[in-house]
Amino acid sequence: MRTIRPAWLVVATIVLAVAGWTTTELTSRASLALPVLPLSSLATMGLIAVVCLVLGLKVRRWRDGHRDRVLDPLVAARTLVLAQACAYAGAVLLGWHLGILVDQLPTIPLRGDLGPIWDIVAMAGGGIVMMVVGLVVERFCKLPPDDSDSTSVPREKPEGHGEEEFA
Template sequence: MRRTGPLALLGIAVVGAVIGWLLQVALVAGGAPSFIPPVTLYSVLFLLAAGLLLLGRPVRRVVKGKADRPIDPFYAMRILVLAKASGLAGALLVGGAAALLLYAVSRTGTAATPAFWPDVLTGIGALVLCAAGLVVEWWCRIPPQDRAENPESTLEQR
């Protein structure tokens, strides 16, 4: 699996911003109130980031050689996939939260809107989730093997 690149994250954040903006415009155009993120949304984003870091810690210890016992490779793979998904979802939500914030500020012309702080906290929570996903994805990286120590692991000898 390849590591998540910054261009992919930026592209996903732009997609999230476009979707967030269009959904907010559609809500208001339909006569519904604009969307204000609830407390549970950004709270859960922070909790997911903390949980991901806790789940990735055993994998990091094994990769660094500080673990007492080996780890199940399927567990490590699942944590890696969860980290990648968290990074991508965090980037999508960063874009969506930025669009909601921009929409709220553009409608009132000031930061004194009731949606300002929930939008900011949602953006920060999404950014923390994205960062936690990238950190755990980096933790799950297997260090390169020395070819002199393990010659049967090279592809040239197959």
């Protein structure tokens, strides 16, 4: 499985920032509420990050030599997938709320209540936490290079296997 490319996280953040900004422009023109997730979403984001971190710590503990129990490879693979999903979800949430924040920055001096601005900042912070946890747990799931088998010779492909001859 490939590791996350930080450039893709940046691209996702930028694309969603543009989408968040555009959506906020359209909703404010229609006199609708800001498209911000409620603060209760932070609990869900935190739960996902904690579960991902706990599973990642189990994989790291096994990887570092504390092998009192057998680690199911499927659990390790699912932990890696969860870590990558957590990082991408964090990038999406960060980008969306940064786009909304950029749109709302000119209105801060005019606002009497800064509650929605703090909600936006909190959700963007939650996105950052999810990205960091995802990237860290992905590192936990990476096996160190195995140098003990340096004398082995790579296997060659059997002749005629999978090759077709054309006349």
